[in-house]
Structures are given as structure tokens and as C-alpha cells.
Amino acid sequence: MSAVATTGGTAGGVNVRGLRRAFGERVVIDDLDVQVKPGEFVCLLGASGCGKTTLLRVLAGIDRADAGTVDAPSPNAVVFQEPRLLPWKTVLDNVRFGAESGRDARRRALEALAEVELAGHADVWPMTLSGGQAQRVALARALVREPRLLLLDEPFAALDALTRIRMQELVGELVRRHQPATVLVTHDVEEAVLLGDRVLVMAQGRIVRDVDASAIGRDAASAPALDRLRRELLGDLGVTT
Ligand SMILES: Nc1ncnc2c1ncn2[C@@H]1O[C@H](COP(=O)(O)OP(=O)(O)OP(=O)(O)O)[C@@H](O)[C@H]1O
Secondary structure (H helix, E strand, O other), rough: OOEEEOOOOOOOOEEEEEEEEEOOOOEEEEEEEEEOOOOOOEEEHHHHHOOOOHHHHHHHHHOOOEEEEOOOOOOEEEEOOOOOOOOOOOHHHHHHOOOOOOOOOHHHHHHHHHHHHHHHHHHOHHHHHOOOHHHHHHHHHHHHOOOOOOEHHHEOOOHHHHHHHHHHHHHHHHHHHHHOOEEEEEOHHHHHHHHHEEEEEEEEEEEEEEEEEOOOOHHHHHHHHHHHHHHHHHHOOOOOO
16 A cells, blocks of 8 residues: 655645545445646536546645545635525625634735625625525635635536536636636536546546546637537446437
């Protein structure tokens, strides 16, 4: 078994080598390698239960590696499928909760709220928000940390179709502006192809496909190339079209 090393605070991107994570007899991640460059947006696809969330948790430092090396920049921020807001705190205080305390905390929280187009909602209670608004607050709470690594675990899965499209655009824009290394876990091939500079497929505890999608445009002329990629990825996931 190789030495386990989890380091934070590196200037670079994510560098994972030989990662192993098991729960009892069940080996979920087995000799997995993955790299994500600073500013790169990587989407991670894989069948349910293949270990995507486990990988994200290890990258976030919430879960440990049993073997291998995990080099991940800090600070990191995680956005989950549910917004996980504290109901007894206002929207602004929920966002501030993500930040280091300090004189600038309030100003930075207000800026983050403005970035997710919720500047007018600073003083309201989370229970008065729609699902999409609540998820934007969760995004603001992540942004206020100025993460060098942004980890998104199916953040749009619970949203209606229209809200989902708007959120995808917003996240794409925010990542382009702030340039964290970003890993988005999704079940949605369409979403992965739309947002990812790279699309990874995870199976049998490893990354079994690593596709560079950055050269493919998202305009009408690129539709055939995008469709080919979509079909290939669906094939990897065992879906025939
Ligand atoms: N803390 C834990 N204790 C025991 N087993 C766990 C634990 N966390 C995850 N597992 C198991 O590890 C496997 C991978 O889980 P994980 O949540 O990483 O998969 P996933 O690919 O994110 O799935 P989904 O797409 O359904 O969210 C599952 O079999 C799960 O039951």
C-alpha cells in the first residue's frame, strides 16, 4: 500500500495518484488517477453508486484516502444537490457563514449575492426562497470563500428544467470569471458536454474515459461534434441511442 498524503494549500490544480477508498469490503475507488488544472472545468459522469461523491468528498478533505496521494488546492468550496442553508439565519448571514470572518466579510457576502443576482434578497429568510434562489445562495456562500477548488455535487438535479438551464449558464459564467479548478458531478451527459472543458467517466473505481471538450464550440456549427461526443459518453455509461 502506498503512503497516504493529503495536502492543501498548493498553488496548482488537483493531482490525485493511486487513490484508493474502501468501505469495509467494498472498494469504491481503486488506484484512481486524476488531474485538474487551475481554472479548468471538469465534469464527472458515472453510474449511480460508482463513487463520484466519494471522490468529491476526498478532494474536499471531508473523507480520507486509504492509499495514494491527493494534492488539492485550498480553499475549496462544495455545493451539494440541496442548498443546506441555515433556516434561522438570513440569506446574507448564510453567505457570510461561508467566509472567513473579518471586516470585509459583509461587503464580500453582498458582492457574492449580487453575482448570483440576489442582491435584493440579503435580509430575507431562506424559507421564503424558491429552490433555484436557495441554490444560488449556496453558490454565493461557496464564492465568498474565493475557492481555488470548486466542487459541485449534482447542484442542479433538484431544479426544474428552466431554472436548471439558467443555473448552468450562471455557474459557467462564474467559473470563467473566477477561474477556480472546478469538478462538477452530474448524471446528465448533456450538462457535462455543455459545461465541461473536460468530461470524465468513472467506472470500476477509476476514470475510464477522459475527453477534452474544450476545442468543441457550443454554437450551431459544432452540433454534430457535440452530438458525437454525447453518444460516445452515453455508450460509456451503457446507454445505447
Ligand atoms: N460512509 C460510507 N459508508 C459505507 N459505504 C459508503 C459510504 N459512502 C459511500 N458508500 C458506498 O460507496 C459507494 C459509492 O457511493 P457514492 O455516493 O460515492 O456514489 P455516487 O457515484 O456518487 O452515486 P450517486 O450517483 O447515486 O450519487 C456506494 O455503494 C455507497 O453505498
